Amino acid sequence: MRLAELSRRSGVSTATIKYYLREGLLPPGRQVNTTTAEYDEEHLRRLRLVRAMIQVGRLPVATVREVLGHVDDESLGRTLRLGAALWALPQVPEPDEDDEWIQAAHQRVGELLQTLGWSNAKLLVTISPAYRSLVVAVAALRRLGYDWDPEMLVSYGKLMHQAAVLDLDFVETHPSEAEKVETAVLGAVLVEPMLQALHRLAQEEESARRYGFE
Amino acid sequence: MRLAELSRRSGVSTATIKYYLREGLLPPGRQVNTTTAEYDEEHLRRLRLVRAMIQVGRLPVATVREVLGHVDDESLGRTLRLGAALWALPQVPEPDEDDEWIQAAHQRVGELLQTLGWSNAKLLVTISPAYRSLVVAVAALRRLGYDWDPEMLVSYGKLMHQAAVLDLDFVETHPSEAEKVETAVLGAVLVEPMLQALHRLAQEEESARRYGFE
DNA sequence: ATGTTTGGATAGTGCCGTTATCCAATAAGG
């Protein structure tokens, strides 16, 4: 398969494919000679993966490169590969640790993890970007005066844990190690937009159910 | 309060505040004379809201303007205001309806809504941007060969419905109508990043629990 | 009175995903 065909079958313009090749998101094709390179089904699959991460997962190109780098890194165990890939995902800007709201949020999220029993990798978890994002979001909500029950956060946490169990159960159904990691990463990158869409649909549904259209 | 103080108390540069004023994200201050305008606590709150939507919710400036426009629109009932605000949120690019994967995904998502009993606003729901996002995500996953059990999607849907129930229960605790809508919108914009962070933490936790660090 | 600060208008900056333009080498068609 040559560039033009790869482009046709994926729906991505040749210019963009060239760009991805340059950026290292796509491995180069098998070079036949100076002006011909041959691509295969694996390239097509990779290209679709990249597109999905960018369009559905809204990841920046640089992040896709980083995430795929971790997925491809065979020197790490599964948990660490998954962790590394997840850590590369875009996060909220660094919070100001001197801010009182941020400090209070640290406190609250710490208690949350305690309550949920997510102490497994506590040391690790508290420096995880996801932890930081959570702290920033909690702080933002409290700064706006939304002073909600910590119990609510626990309920959300339990729900998302159930989702994670579903994710990882699904990962188990895939045979190869490489596929497992890729699947897990997709679980974060593509399943999250899905959960988000479901969340919004559920809100619309529940709102209509409760209040009609007034 | 003048611009400089608003800037100091919010941590946002005066240049950026001016930009938000220009973009209509912030109502103008009370004009004292040609070179002086007076801002109040409501401006500060609004500014924090805007910042949270941009930094935590990752919304583009234009989207924030649109969402806030709907929140402020007092001519609509609650469900419609919420719906309008949710519909303004950034979505996945328009899918190619001729694509076979997209068509299959429509089918599958339709069955999902049926199973979940979210037929309440079915006509509305199927043209909702969230519905479209869901279809695109499902299609992308299947295109990559992830051919998972429809039952899984149902489980995710039930989880997110539980989350939506929590959201709206919380909204009930707020007295005023305007606050209710704002709260509901924040439920989509700020709670979603929170859920996302919890999801990732839960994945890390569950992965470590199952496989250790190998 | 005079140096500083104010808000408003406008232009510029840096990043990022993508697209367009050239180019020489090579494949394809008659």
Place this chain on the structure above:
DNA sequence: CCTTATTGGATAACGGCACTATCCAAACAT
């Protein structure tokens, strides 16, 4: 073959976006 079109690679250009910097005249502070 010989022409014509296409290929991949390098480089530059583009358009959008979130800010940021520069000016300016009016008004405040001392």
